[in-house]
Amino acid sequence: MTTPLPRRIPLLDLKAQYQSIKPELMEAVERVFDSQQFILGPDVAQLEKELAEYCGTGFAVGCGSGTDALYLALRALDVGPGDEVLTVPFTFFATAGAITNVGARPVFTDIDPVTFNMDPEQAARALRENPRIKAVMPVHLYGECADMDPILEAARQAGVPVVEDAAQAIGAEYRGRRAGSMGALGCLSFFPTKNLGGAGEGGLITTNDAGLAERLKALRVHGSKVRYYHDEVGTNSRLDSLQAAVLRVKLRHLDEWTRKRQANAELYAQLLGDGGLPIQLPAAPDYATRHVRNQFVIRAAKRDALREFLSARGVGSEVYYPLPLHAQKCFAGLGYAAGSFPASEAASLEVLALPVYAELTGDDVAYVAGSIRAFYAAAG
Ligand SMILES: Cc1ncc(COP(=O)(O)O)c(C=O)c1O
Numbered sequence: 001m002t003t004p005l006p007r008r009i010p011l012l013d014l015k016a017q018y019q020s021i022k023p024e025l026m027e028a029v030e031r032v033f034d035s036q037q038f039i040l041g042p043d044v045a046q047l048e049k050e051l052a053e054y055c056g057t058g059f060a061v062g063c064g065s066g067t068d069a070l071y072l073a074l075r076a077l078d079v080g081p082g083d084e085v086l087t088v089p090f091t092f093f094a095t096a097g098a099i100t101n102v103g104a105r106p107v108f109t110d111i112d113p114v115t116f117n118m119d120p121e122q123a124a125r126a127l128r129e130n131p132r133i134k135a136v137m138p139v140h141l142y143g144e145c146a147d148m149d150p151i152l153e154a155a156r157q158a159g160v161p162v163v164e165d166a167a168q169a170i171g172a173e174y175r176g177r178r179a180g181s182m183g184a185l186g187c188l189s190f191f192p193t194k195n196l197g198g199a200g201e202g203g204l205i206t207t208n209d210a211g212l213a214e215r216l217k218a219l220r221v222h223g224s225k226v227r228y229y230h231d232e233v234g235t236n237s238r239l240d241s242l243q244a245a246v247l248r249v250k251l252r253h254l255d256e257w258t259r260k261r262q263a264n265a266e267l268y269a270q271l272l273g274d275g276g277l278p279i280q281l282p283a284a285p286d287y288a289t290r291h292v293r294n295q296f297v298i299r300a301a302k303r304d305a306l307r308e309f310l311s312a313r314g315v316g317s318e319v320y321y322p323l324p325l326h327a328q329k330c331f332a333g334l335g336y337a338a339g340s341f342p343a344s345e346a347a348s349l350e351v352l353a354l355p356v357y358a359e360l361t362g363d364d365v366a367y368v369a370g371s372i373r374a375f376y377a378a379a380g
Pocket of ligand 1: 065068091095139189203
């Protein structure tokens with residue numbers, strides 16, 4: 001009798017993706033080395049053009065990271081000391097970190113417990129009640145757009161711009177409009193685990209406003225439009241040519257990878273969606289016309305025990321995010337008490353991201369789903 005091989009299904013397998021496109025990538029990398037132009041350059045300009053088109057915007061400006069994209073976006077909108085920026089506490093740290101780093105104060109509003117994204121009604125109330133809010137920053141978490149129309153309308157009424165944190169959502173659509181194309185500015189991240197991930201750090205800002213695009217291009221090179229002449233103090237946040245060359249190769253495959261992620265998500269829904277388990281599958285609101293599944297996140301009873309069980313069976317998973325931002329030590333000074341944002345706090349205790357990457361096979365998904373069933377069967 002043979003013992004079955006132990007399986008290992010990581011949360012994400014970037015090596016599998018790399019193997020599938022290695023010759024194309026190496027050719028692009030070699031081209032950059034041959035040129036010996038490493039900062040900005042033609043590959044960055046070309047990527048900006050391709051991504052503006054992909055996101056449905058007039059302009060795109062590459063920069064050093066998704067965090068920098070958020071920082072530069074706020075700088076371009078003149079948000080700074082004395083200002084407040086409305087965002088959610090259930091997101092990656094960078095969203096609020098960027099607000100703090102421009103000298104402004106993050107003001108949190110809770111998420112919708114079903115979609116995990118900004119609750120538009122609560123956001124609208126905050127905007128009506130707080131005139132110090134100078135921008136709104138919804139996050140398209142896990143690859144699904146926030147409910148943008150009511151958020152955009154509330155921002156319009158308050159006379160403040162919307163900056164989309166689309167770091168996890170390249171190509172996602174809200175009623176047919178792409179993430180990053182709805183607000184004044186949209187921010188993407190090319191962190192390697194993103195759906196379009198680089199070989200290091202990278203980010204980009206999308207916009208339809210030519211003036212903002214120009215300002216961003218200056219801000220990323222120390223506020224200079226003409227070399228060695230500085231109209232304002234910016235920073236050094238340029239996208240490398242190598243990153244741009246790698247990203248341009250990967251962009252050609254992005255839609256195919258997204259389709260595979262979506263197929264894996266559908267298979268999970270088929271295998272786990274019979275209502276017999278104490279879990280909640282990701283929501284599919286009508287407005288989210290294209291969910292790009294950067295993460296497939298369930299809400300699970302006994303989440304931490306489930307995670308351990310899956311790990312013992314070789315299945316990787318992750319908690320995005322275990323501590324909401326209003327409860328982070330560095331934001332204690334903002335004065336939010338425990339219980340301020342019940343939906344975010346509950347989500348942080350219950351969410352679990354499962355493997356959903358493109359190279360995952362149907363068999364792998366079935367194994368993960370079967371493991372979840374086995375856990376609850378044993379847990380009673
Ligand atoms: C929602 C969100 N915002 C911002 C960022 C920051 O991006 P980066 O890691 O490229 O700085 C990330 C990703 O890490 C993110 O997931």
